[in-house]
Amino acid sequence: MVIQPTEVIFDPYHHSKKAQPSKYPVNSLIRAFKRAIAILIILIIMWVFAAFGEEFLFRGFSLKGLANLFGSSNKAWLLAALISSVYFGVSHSYQGLVGVISVLLWSFLISLIFCKNKKNLLLLVLIHGFSDTIGLSLIYFNKDHLISEWIIQMLLT
Template sequence: MNSKKSFNRKEKVYTILSKSYVVALVMLLAPLLNHLDRNFSFFFGLGIVWLILWVSGFNWSLFGFSKITGRTILRAVIFTMFLIVADTCITLIIEPIFGEPNLASLKGIKHDTVEYLVTLIIVWVFASFGEEFLFRGYYMKWLATLMGNKDWAWIASGIITSIYFGISHYYQGPAGMISIIMWSLMISAIFYKNRMNLGLVILIHGLHDTYGLTMIYLDMENPLAEFIKAYLSNFTFK
């Protein structure tokens, strides 16, 4: 009897949370929690996602999860290399205008192996998995469904989600927000073309952040950025 009541409660919760308009309400309510702490917004959204996942009987396909194969990993590596090049070019344009992003919270990992490894674990769990699970698997996918699940709805959802994602990183300053919006648009485009392969964008996010953290740990400038600057210095514009 108790198990039947529990099942009925879960079914009722799922019926409510799976309403198409709920994702819009969550996206509107979550930022209000930033007044308490900037992480509350993220964990509120993630909590809703885990609740939906639980009451659905852990139906991961609701968020675009599918089996990660060797081909998925290979594609993730290739996409990551492309994104690093694109992100570097965007950064070279943005930073002279808006300055460098505020990454003060990561300065502690410089030449500190333990701190670096701990940060890597946190990034893979909460940034690559957590953020993609929330922003692409829930916000983008479910918002596209709310708008009709057509191609145009996915494109619009990707743009809205990317801006939303960038603004959520307001603590990195204007340069950080703009570069993250541009990066998120590229990730959203990849998910748009791979709607049932959330694992792909999770891997891309993790590999991309690992590269960035490694540069900070080694206290190195982005070698690709230095190469581009050196290459462009060979040209004179009249």
């Protein structure tokens, strides 16, 4: 199946909305180009603020600070990972309860990776950035339900 530029609209609240084919193919190409530029800008903003910003703030600053406050032992790092992950999950409450829980678990996993190598934030930024890029791409192509359905199926079976 080939997706035509007139078939995809980036509107996360109205997935069933379809663009009307234009009489002039150049207009369709211009609209597709504008949508591509818009998603590129969104991805750049996401990489800067979500991937880099959140990892720097939640892992590089708060997780490390809490671990140092608790004594820098392995247990201190584990407790700091749990606390910062709960805070990170709650900060995503706009995604609902499933979003909070999934972000909390994801954050705890990333925090454990950081606890193993306490100086490598770049790895976490890359993991976070690629994860969000996949998520935004799924939203763009109206396939975001695949991940949540897969997670629910894994939990219930």
